[in-house]
Amino acid sequence: MAFDLGTPVNTALLLYILYSIQRIIYPSSSVPKTVPNEFKNGYTWMPKAHPPTLLYQTYTPKTLSPFNGQEGKRILLAIKGVVYDVTAGRNFYGPNGMYANFAGRDASRGMAKQSFDEEMLTPIDQPLDKLDDLTSEEIENMKGWMEHFSSKYIVCGKLVENDAV
Numbered sequence: 001m002a003f004d005l006g007t008p009v010n011t012a013l014l015l016y017i018l019y020s021i022q023r024i025i026y027p028s029s030s031v032p033k034t035v036p037n038e039f040k041n042g043y044t045w046m047p048k049a050h051p052p053t054l055l056y057q058t059y060t061p062k063t064l065s066p067f068n069g070q071e072g073k074r075i076l077l078a079i080k081g082v083v084y085d086v087t088a089g090r091n092f093y094g095p096n097g098m099y100a101n102f103a104g105r106d107a108s109r110g111m112a113k114q115s116f117d118e119e120m121l122t123p124i125d126q127p128l129d130k131l132d133d134l135t136s137e138e139i140e141n142m143k144g145w146m147e148h149f150s151s152k153y154i155v156c157g158k159l160v161e162n163d164a165v
Helices: 008-025 087-093 108-113 136-152
Strands: 057-059 076-079 082-085 154-159
Touching: 076 108, 076 136, 076 154, 082 136, 108 136
Parallel strands: 057 154
Antiparallel strands: 076 082, 082 154
16 A cells, blocks of 8 residues: 555645644744743742631631721631631622621521621621521522632631630
8 A cells, every 4th residue: 555645635644744743843832041040930920928827716706706807807707607718809708898797797697598788697796596497498598608608718617606615
């Protein structure tokens, strides 16, 4: 069986092989002339400073309330006993944000009912909201928010009753 350039398949195959060889010998992208000689020059994705470490801990409504984003502090909120560090979403949860009333609070009822009203929040000196009166649809809605927060923000603690710590 001979290689015949008269057939279109063989001609296309030969052109592809020649093109591939040309790309290997003369690559189109140039290699940098200098290799970084320092760590900082080679990796520009590094942050200017590492964020402060946040340890997993137990919070109560009273100990959670200072984490409301005021004066540049961290922003934490809780949903069904799980505390999330939402500082990265400062535009949403920080002062003057759309969800600012949830900062430093248990946001379970508000997330379940899709309501940002102040009456959705349990006062910090009262027992945690048991959420017994929520419908199955509202519970599923709250679980959806928990999945969203778990995938986007750091889980940094659990929320317990004021007298539990």
